[in-house]
Amino acid sequence: MSNPRTAYLNARIVDPSAGRDEIGGLLVEDGRILDAGAAVSAETLADDVATIDCQGLTLIPGLVDIQVYAREPGAEHQETFATASAAAAAGGVTAFATMPNTDPVIDDVALVEYVRRLADDIGGVRIHPFAAATKGLRGTEMTEIGLLQAAGAVGFTDGGQAITEAQFMRRLMAYAAAHDALIWQHPEEPSLTTEGDMNDGETATRLGLIGIPTAAEVIMVERDIRLLELTGGRYHVGPLSTALSVEAVRRAKAAGLAITASTAPHYLALNELAVGDYRTFAKTAPPLRSEADRRAVVAGLADGTVDIVASGHCPQDAESKRLPFAQAAAGVVGLETLLPIALEQHHNQSVSLATILAALTAKPARLLKLPFGTLARGSAADFSLVDLDLAWRIDAEQLRSKSKNSAFDGKPVQGRVRRTYVDGRCLYDRDGEPPAS
């Protein structure tokens, strides 16, 4: 930066990591935060500080998205690190973690290093790889958890594939506990989902599609909770889509287990009716559930049972979606729409703004032990300026992601990112103005 110090003034500073929500500013030097809050104002600044008037916009820590299927390496026609990074910046996401479900699978130290190098070369938002929990995602052999963690893997998961064998899972969790490594489970019992198309219930029956019962999710969550009681360690489960599994996690937390849980924006905003007349863009794994389940997931977010909202960004090309429902690929893109869809729960007064933003910033950063998602002094200047109330309509064709498989095309939302900064550098500016004066 040409100016050593820059102050972002006249903003609403919301930083859940410090319980802060006040009018003030942010002072940045060499890409790091010097100070944030009401104390930063035009009167208190030295003369040589460059100032940017935020015109009353809300300044929040950069979002940390813990679940992105980046598709690189192997499916670059669907998404690359560069396009995912651009989408992230436009969505206010300054750091994301990638799932290992690529070709090749990220199950080896060299591959973790490769992903990190690729991500560095982009020079975009921060990208941190999850490594596979099992070699080749086959669910039978552990990956080198200790070595992979040392190489920079932020955790271990088979991504959208559940780790099914109970004895294997028990050993995996026990082994990972010794390395304080995070194990993330996809909550679906495969034998109840493999032939399934959508949520089990009236809509599936009407459409002649095969139903996936909510039991498929809670069976896996309950089983893992029993294993966690045996092994200890850090266990994460998500995305949660059902009332039953949210309740299971609530009870496990009350019992003092080290369990954390996440959900995705589509489980907060949509129910099974979004499938309508075979809308494959509403096909997800786990499937969109009943309205009662959706409400329970929202309630879980509000009371902290659900710690984190992650996009589950899952790019699919049009050919994978323009198929009969049963044959179509599951998954939706979500990096750019993560914030406005989550904010819907703030605008409809279901969840407080601080809780939603904590689930998007401080809590995911803490889960991955990354020093981001905060405006604390000394931390990297990763933040965005947001017009919290701005009404707009999502247009899938305008998304920066290479794939346009949004479940929210045409949806009116409120709240839009105006600028995104990483290390004090402006990566996205919706208004096209120069980032510093």
Added chain:
Amino acid sequence: MSGLPDQLRHITGLAFRHRHLLGTEELSAQEIETILDLSETFVDQNRRVDKKLQALGGLTQINLFFETSTRTRTSFELAGKRLGADVINMSVSSSAIKKGETLIDTAMTLNAMHPDILVVRHPDSGAAELLSQKVDGAIINAGDGSHEHPTQALLDALTIRRRRGRLQGLVVAICGDITHSRVARSNIHLLTTLGAHVRVIAPPTLAPTAIDRLGVSLHHDIESGLRDVDIVMMLRLQTERMQGSFVPSKREYFHFYGLDAEKLRHAKPDALVMHPGPMNRGVEIDTTLADDLDRSVIREQVEMGVAVRMACLMLLTRHLTNR
């Protein structure tokens, strides 16, 4: 409208608001009655020596079948030909699909040849709906996965109406593999729309979740389910759609859910027995019962099928401009 014979001139004025026939769920009672009334014309026509009309002369009908079928395809073919349309049958094996050509590729290729009517059967639910978004002609769903098979329900309704004079107030039992049956869904929607009372009889593994939300009552015991019903519709066990084990054996299935004279005694004395075919004799229906001309209307259903499909073809093409 010079192509229309006198007895069909009224159809341009009939109430039918659909461009495609994808299912019975979207049909109103009036629209169903319209189709059935028009079908009656063709029942008479089909019993003459000279069965051929030129009402659809110049139009092209493609029967696009992604699943093997003899009776439905033949029925649609006869229906089209008796109305004077040029009918082409295309059977696409599932292996060809796996070679990379998708349903939409196939449909777009055919669409470029300007068919006026596409009759589609496909193993996936929603396939007909998907095609209807992509092609210019009228789509008739001849069965999509476990979703709908509207012309089957219409021909069943015509058969019943001709025997009983009405559907309103009748008690109809649909028995068998409901989960995998598009015939069951189409019949449930149509019969409830026309005011019949529908009971569904199936073992729990073959009854879909929340089936009662479709306005029917569910029975696991065939004897209570058949008590005093007017109509018994038997369904085929669709083993080709079953992934895994749903019933212990065909022998046990027949013992508890197969229709024989003994179980039929619980129905009304004059109850009609129906089956969409093809039948598995000795699995869902006793073979002597299937052939009992006093009770079984299975062959009549086949006859009504051609007439109903002619009516559907007429209604969906009646507004084509250069006729």
